[in-house]
Amino acid sequence: MTSRFAQLAFTPGVQRHQREHGSARAYRPLLDGPVVADRLGEAEREFVHERDSFYLASVGETGWPYVQHRGGPPGFLKALDDRTLGFADFRGNRQYITLGNLDHENRVALFLMDYAHQVRMKIMGRARATGDPALLAELTVPHYRAKVERAVLIEVEAFDWNCRQHIPRLVPLDAVERTVASLQERIAELERQNAELRAAR
Structure with a gap:
């Protein structure tokens, strides 16, 4: 776990439970790390590029969280640099819940799974949708027949690799x-x- 991920995830309420359950001491050094956004290394960027789906969580105006599955060919989610992810937003059921949530709150969380190797990666960041033609061209997947409605960019704030415990091998x-x-x-x-x-x- 990175320091930045701990700083964002370990709220005062979370830290209280960690103290009550005996894990606070192990995590304390992470909270004392520098308050700077994480940068995606080679391993993280490679893992991102290999994915053919991920889960994207956003929060609506009423405070309710919403988790959406996004899928496409391997590599449709791209690491554009060490701080930025992007993907072509393909037309789906046209409910536009995530898009509406981003108008209100740009903070999101991504959950990337590799069930075959029992690996998962969590990412926190800030997302925005854009119709910029250059970005659409960069993120469009050749020969994939889905209609692209927009591009979504995510500025990475923090990431965390999870242990493989309890991940089913699929x-x-x-x-x-x-x-x-x-x-x-x-x-x-x-x-x-x-x-x-x-x-x-």
């Missing part, structure tokens, strides 16, 4: 299908060789 369907196809080809080849050996007896 494998993408296309990876399973590739493995099964390869095994079926191998089985067919072995059956052919077996038939040839029997015929040669």
Whole structure:
């Protein structure tokens, strides 16, 4: 966990519970770190680029949180630099809840999952939507048929890598299908060789 993530997440109420449950001492050094935004390193940027989906949380005018799933081809979420993420906002159900929430409050949280390797990354930042043509061109995914309505930029404030405890190990369907196809080809080849050996007896 970074110091900046702890500074944002560990509110006075959170710290009270940490004291009551015995974890405050372990986390205290993080709170004393510099009050500067995190920068995405190579590992973080690579992890971002490999994702084909993520969860985006925003807060509405009534104070209720809203979590939205965003998906696309791997790499549709891009690290534009060490402080900025961006993605093409594809047309969905046209409820525009996140978009409306951003008009009121630009603070967001992202949850990026890699179920196959049991890895998760949390990001806090400030988001804004834009129709800037240059950004739309940079973030549009070639050959992906979804309609792009706008670009969304997220200025990263903090991130945290979580432990793998309790993450179910799930494998993408296309990876399973590739493995099964390869095994079926191998089985067919072995059956052919077996038939040839029997015929040669």
